[in-house]
Amino acid sequence: MHLFSAIFLLLMLSLVPCEALYPSPEEGWQIYSSSQDVEGKCLCTVVAPAQNMCNRDPRSKQLRHLMEKVQNITQSMEVLDLRTYRDLQYVHNTASLMKTVDSRLKMASDNPRTLNPKSFQELKDTVTQLLPLLPVLEQYKADARMLGQLKEEVQNLSLVLLAIQEEMGAYDYEELRHRVLLLETRLHSCMQKLGCGKLTGVSNPITIRASGSRFGSWMTDTMTPSSDNRVWSMDGYLKGRRVLEYRTLGDFMKGQNFVQHLLPHPWAGTGHVVYNGSLYYNKYQSNIVIKYHFRSRSVLLQRSLPSAGYNNTFPYSWGGSSDIDLMADENGLWAVYTTIPNAGNIVISRLEPQSLEVLQTWDTGFPKRSAGEAFMICGTLYVTNSHLAGAKIYFAYYTNSSSYEYTDIPFHNQYSHISMLDYNPRERVLYTWNNGHQVLYNVTLFQVITNAED
Numbered sequence: 234m235h236l237f238s239a240i241f242l243l244l245m246l247s248l249v250p251c252e253a254l255y256p257s258p259e260e261g262w263q264i265y266s267s268s269q270d271v272e273g274k275c276l277c278t279v280v281a282p283a284q285n286m287c288n289r290d291p292r293s294k295q296l297r298h299l300m301e302k303v304q305n306i307t308q309s310m311e312v313l314d315l316r317t318y319r320d321l322q323y324v325h326n327t328a329s330l331m332k333t334v335d336s337r338l339k340m341a342s343d344n345p346r347t348l349n350p351k352s353f354q355e356l357k358d359t360v361t362q363l364l365p366l367l368p369v370l371e372q373y374k375a376d377a378r379m380l381g382q383l384k385e386e387v388q389n390l391s392l393v394l395l396a397i398q399e400e401m402g403a404y405d406y407e408e409l410r411h412r413v414l415l416l417e418t419r420l421h422s423c424m425q426k427l428g429c430g431k432l433t434g435v436s437n438p439i440t441i442r443a444s445g446s447r448f449g450s451w452m453t454d455t456m457t458p459s460s461d462n463r464v465w466s467m468d469g470y471l472k473g474r475r476v477l478e479y480r481t482l483g484d485f486m487k488g489q490n491f492v493q494h495l496l497p498h499p500w501a502g503t504g505h506v507v508y509n510g511s512l513y514y515n516k517y518q519s520n521i522v523i524k525y526h527f528r529s530r531s532v533l534l535q536r537s538l539p540s541a542g543y544n545n546t547f548p549y550s551w552g553g554s555s556d557i558d559l560m561a562d563e564n565g566l567w568a569v570y571t572t573i574p575n576a577g578n579i580v581i582s583r584l585e586p587q588s589l590e591v592l593q594t595w596d597t598g599f600p601k602r603s604a605g606e607a608f609m610i611c612g613t614l615y616v617t618n619s620h621l622a623g624a625k626i627y628f629a630y631y632t633n634s635s636s637y638e639y640t641d642i643p644f645h646n647q648y649s650h651i652s653m654l655d656y657n658p659r660e661r662v663l664y665t666w667n668n669g670h671q672v673l674y675n676v677t678l679f680q681v682i683t684n685a686e687d
């Protein structure tokens with residue numbers, strides 16, 4: 234009984250924080266789900282960047298370890314039980330032999346003369362038949378030791394569980410088990426399908442560093458594996474050519490361990506993006522997009538974005554030649570800009586990263602000069618209504634349905650002048666350059682997932 238309640242507790246504990254409606258950020262729980270929905274729909278809110286947060290959380294890891302231990306102990310006890318039963322049978326069967334030996338020995342000691350060579354041989358034979366009992370008894374001894382160990386382990390676990398239980402209060406285990414199993418199923422289906430969703434919130438900002446000029450741009454790769462931690466910084470918005478590459482975010486914070494790339498052509502604006510090891514940026518005084526490969530330190534490609542405005546003709550509200558904004562999300566590489574035929578309204582083009590060809594274009598109808606900044610998440614363009622204090626995420630354009638809606642998602646514009654705002658799908662974080670400060674925001678994505686059975 235002890236073991237089973239232990240298992241339930243562990244299951245519950247490994248899930249409750251994920252289920253909590255108000256996960257505390259200190260705990261690092263990033264994914265939570267609710268089983269409220271009666272229609273078999275699993276509601277799942279993701280606080281990015283959290284896809285594996287539940288797995289990575291040390292508490293969860295510890296619990297999984299404990300759970301495995303309980304399972305191992307249960308298994309060992311079953312094995313032990315089986316073996317003990319089998320051995321008992323054997324001992325039972327040899328009991329009659331024992332009795333024979335015993336009576337012969339008694340007879341021999343009562344009357345030593347009856348112990349002739351024949352009867353001595355008989356006695357020896359009977360004892361020989363008993364020899365297999367020795368390893369069985371040896372096994373018993375080993376099993377007894379193991380039982381002692383298991384007992385100690387269970388006692389240790391019970392202490393841990395007791396502490397956990399005290400922390401959590403008493404529960405009805407049957408009901409709990411039911412809830413846990415239900416939740417586990419749903420959570421699994423949620424975790425598997427997590428990925429894209431609709432932006433519902435932006436966290437408080439974290440200032441990573443305060444360095445460089447008022448306007449600029451900084452980023453990590455939006456697509457390479459997470460082992461690539463390099464950070465790139467591009468100070469200023471006009472005619473710059475110097476890109477600093479830091480080994481890690483920590484180095485970037487301290488301003489150490491960087492190499493410099495001198496671009497063969499200067500940039501305009503702050504709408505650069507690093508995608509799959511290459512920097513994509515807008516060439517100064519042109520609507521040309523350049524693909525610069527960091528490792529080979531060479532320009533792989535340049536291509537003009539057809540009829541895109543440039544040279545501060547159609548910038549975001551803050552100016553700065555921010556005519557052409559390149560970005561990447563879960564779906565790939567994008568250019569956000571406008572043209573004269575589009576009357577200055579924001580246009581989104583999906584680009585082929587190898588050729589920079591335009592694959593498809595959407596006209597959002599939102600005037601670019603009225604936009605503070607724009608970023609793309611899961612194929613949806615989010616536009617802020619200002620670069621100044623009080624800015625909010627005001628407009629969303631869904632490329633999947635070619636439709637838009639007005640939104641009202643506030644965010645804290647701490648330093649009151651945002652000159653760059655981009656989403657990194659790998660980290661699920663917003664990167665901003667705010668008045669000489671390099672700032673990050675987490676995002677909350679919301680998605681409705683159909684249940685595991687589908």
Ligand SMILES: *[C@@H]1O[C@H](CO)[C@@H](O)[C@H](O)[C@H]1NC(C)=O
Nearest residue numbers: 298299300301302303304305
């Ligand atoms: C459980 O047993 C497996 C197989 O014997 C072993 O690899 C694993 O380390 C054990 N886990 C724990 C937590 O003791």
Ligand SMILES: *[C@@H]1O[C@H](CO)[C@@H](O)[C@H](O)[C@H]1NC(C)=O
Nearest residue numbers: 382383385386387388389390
């Ligand atoms: C039980 O806990 C004690 C004290 O922490 C430790 O020394 C002992 O090795 C543990 N026993 C087992 C079987 O894990």
Ligand SMILES: *[C@@H]1O[C@H](CO)[C@@H](O)[C@H](O)[C@H]1NC(C)=O
Nearest residue numbers: 429430431611613631633634
């Ligand atoms: C389009 O994408 C948004 C955001 O990811 C999502 O909420 C919506 O359901 C999608 N619409 C269609 C028609 O797929």
Ligand SMILES: *[C@@H]1O[C@H](CO)[C@@H](O)[C@H](O)[C@H]1NC(C)=O
Nearest residue numbers: 456508509510511585586587
């Ligand atoms: C990323 O770059 C590598 C070579 O550097 C290339 O083989 C691969 O196709 C690229 N992936 C994408 C999605 O562009």
Ligand SMILES: *[C@@H]1O[C@H](CO)[C@@H](O)[C@H](O)[C@H]1NC(C)=O
Nearest residue numbers: 517518519520543544545546
């Ligand atoms: C870009 O704008 C500057 C200043 O407004 C102007 O002097 C220059 O001729 C323009 N260049 C092009 C290529 O449009």
Ligand SMILES: *[C@@H]1O[C@H](CO)[C@@H](O)[C@H](O)[C@H]1NC(C)=O
Nearest residue numbers: 258261282436439673674675
């Ligand atoms: C985002 O959330 C993670 C996990 O809670 C946290 O470690 C990180 O500091 C947060 N980043 C920001 C910018 O809030």
